């Protein structure tokens with residue numbers, strides 16, 4: 001199947017990696033890839049044409065840190081401090097969650113993400129085989145993992161967790177290579193050194209990406225130093241060998257200069273979660289310094305209990321505002337750079353260099369954003385209007401791997417009513 005998108009603005013990436021705003025060209029998709037961007041006169045024949053008048057095509061958004069099924073906990077414990085929020089609001093509900101709830105919550109997350117232009121997500125939650133099935137069946141691009149946890153140095157608690165982590169990585173199969181399995185450590189504080197080292201050892205051969213929470217709160221950062229002879233979470237992960245494979249670290253609010261030096265040297269990416277860090281008052285990641293150290297920075301929403309949505313347009317907007325405000329410099333956090341963080345940088349962090357840009361040969365992960373709204377007019381500067389004016393609800397089409405999954409409020413792979421009924425059943429069981 002091939003499709004030609006015409007009569008729209010295209011936010012393409014040129015050979016130097018810069019955005020180029022094309023106003024008189026077409027974009028063709030052949031099967032799962034972008035096959036052509038250029039003048040219509042030279043375009044190849046396509047099976048169908050789509051008139052996208054009044055829209056801008058941009059790369060699909062990459063949510064590089066998410067806990068999708070937490071949609072079932074949207075907003076619970078709002079206003080509580082982090083520890084109390086976890087212990088009194090989040091954990092008691094999570095303890096009751098079964099695979100059927102995970103699937104319902106993930107479906108709800110996918111609906112929200114597709115409607116808001118997210119095409120690729122990093123998923124970290126319980127029952128990854130169930131989440132993975134939902135992500136795969138709905139056509140999303142995703143990385144999934146069994147969350148690495150270990151509460152005791154002597155006995156394995158939870159029992160069998162290491163084998164489950166390895167089992168998912170070795171045995172997860174997706175014929176389309178859209179959903180990939182990777183390793184995950186929840187964090188330094190919910191694992192111990194022998195578990196972390198075993199994961200690093202197993203990954204010497206498997207060479208998977210590693211997803212981990214790092215230095216989200218000041219308390220976590222300082223307690224790690226107290227436990228490990230002054231080593232910060234990043235320094236400890238380096239010592240255990242985790243950073244020898246491509247690792248992406250969520251939050252990085254408290255990473256110091258030495259941490260940033262290590263991250264740059266090891267190619268570790270940082271994932272910025274501005275809404276979650278603000279809502280839980282964790283602090284603000286030193287994004288300016290991370291970028292100055294040449295560290296790849298992506299953006300994520302985190303889960304909906306600490307955000308409380310999966311709206312990546314909101315994250316882009318807030319990320320840009322915070323960088324400027326914290327750095328007291330309006331030239332920081334340029335719209336082009338913020339869009340790259342939320343697209344190609346996130347994809348690179350998660351181990352994929354075949355998506356995140358509109359360029360010939362890239363995967364056809366494409367969204368259309370309507371400019372035909374009062375708040376989107378006049379659109380003098382396309383990257384600028386996408387970061388500062390656009391809302392997630394301005395997305396009118398979401399394509400992943402060459403398949404249109406969402407268009408003008410309609411889901412192509414999801415039965416909206418059935419999903420909402422399943423979500424309601426889960427909520428009745430859980431609350």
Ligand SMILES: [Zn+2]
Pocket residue numbers: 065066067213250302303
């Ligand atoms: Zn998280």
